[in-house]
Ligand SMILES: Nc1nc2c(c(=O)[nH]1)N[C@H]1C(S)=C(S)[C@@H](COP(=O)(O)O)O[C@H]1N2
């Protein structure tokens with residue numbers, strides 16, 4: 001049984017059409033009758049480990065959530081939960097499985113990690129760490145972290161930080177880069193000062209339209225001639241009251257792995273704008289052209305492209321506000337519940353880039369019907385909204401629970417990652433977990 005599960009799962013990864021054919025029988029996708037009446041249902045049932053009460057509304061070609069999981073590589077890092085999923089070790093990249101995003105505020109030990117280069121080794125006395133503000137400013141500033149803390153108003157905001165590539169694993173054909181599922185995101189309390197206050201102290205000169213961020217990490221290759229990540233944002237975004245320079249996370253000194261002693265938090269936009277080990281901010285009169293700002297990096301197509309095709313120059317815009325997303329944080333994907341269970345309590349979180357979340361819905365029947373989850377009030381527009389929902393379950397069997405968030409402009413998560421692009425940004429399909437009852 002376990003063997004069959006795995007092989008079918010593998011087949012789905014390698015050759016979904018053939019797997020679909022195997023499972024659903026000869027009339028795959030085209031006819032629900034073919035699936036329901038034939039050996040297909042038996043095959044699928046065996047593969048997922050239980051009968052599928054809502055099989056009638058299961059889309060043809062759907063890879064059951066129970067099969068769509070890869071075995072995770074072991075992860076271990078000081079101060080981090082071993083349950084994080086390792087996506088790469090050089091540089092270190094690890095995501096948070098949805099069931100570990102079950103806290104109101106994501107604890108540091110469960111927070112995802114995304115490095116692009118080699119982090120600085122010895123950062124010394126945190127309060128002596130220097131940040132400079134230069135470029136199109138009236139009086140360039142160099143300030144030690146200790147002075148920054150006392151000179152500007154300190155603020156704390158709970159806000160989501162999300163990698164621009166979150167959801168990349170859902171693109172088909174696969175997109176280049178770390179295969180994030182839903183866990184390149186977390187919601188922590190950040191303490192620091194408003195970036196705006198610091199930029200205004202330096203005096204924004206006429207013509208400034210863009211920021212450039214530099215930090216103390218070095219290029220992954222070890223070659224000092226190669227430049228490490230350096231991204232920036234439109235000045236407007238930098239001047240928002242929630243854009244911050246932070247030195248504490250959940251009330252603790254910012255851990256080195258998260259950019260300590262000091263980093264930027266530019267909430268709602270790709271995580272790469274939230275520079276770690278921050279040393280310098282430069283105001284520019286042009287869009288920044290640092291590492292990660294050009295080509296198809298952190299860019300999405302303006303006109304949809306044929307999936308897998310060559311990118312056309314000029315058809316890309318910089319990804320700014322992140323798309324809406326939800327995760328079901330409890331139960332965990334793959335949970336088995338006792339036979340006879342007829343009520344399912346769900347917990348999760350939904351978030352969005354700049355506009356906030358207006359609704360979250362859940363479905364137990366492959367999206368045929370949806371019911372609203374009840375959501376907490378966000379503390380600010382970059383906070384996530386925790387939610388709960390209760391579902392009635394008609395019988396024992398295999399279920400998929402789907403969650404779908406809607407942003408304040410009415411845009412919902414898509415059924416599959418949309419707007420394919422070579423580096424896989426902006427993939428925000430609805431979240432699915434598998435639950436077996438009995
Ligand atoms: N200096 C520096 N800052 C950086 C990065 C980096 O590699 N170097 N990675 C960025 C990316 S791509 C993301 S998603 C976030 C991840 O932050 P975290 O590791 O604290 O979760 O940091 C951003 N800031």
Ligand SMILES: [Mo]
Nearest residue numbers: 163164271272
């Ligand atoms: Mo990222």
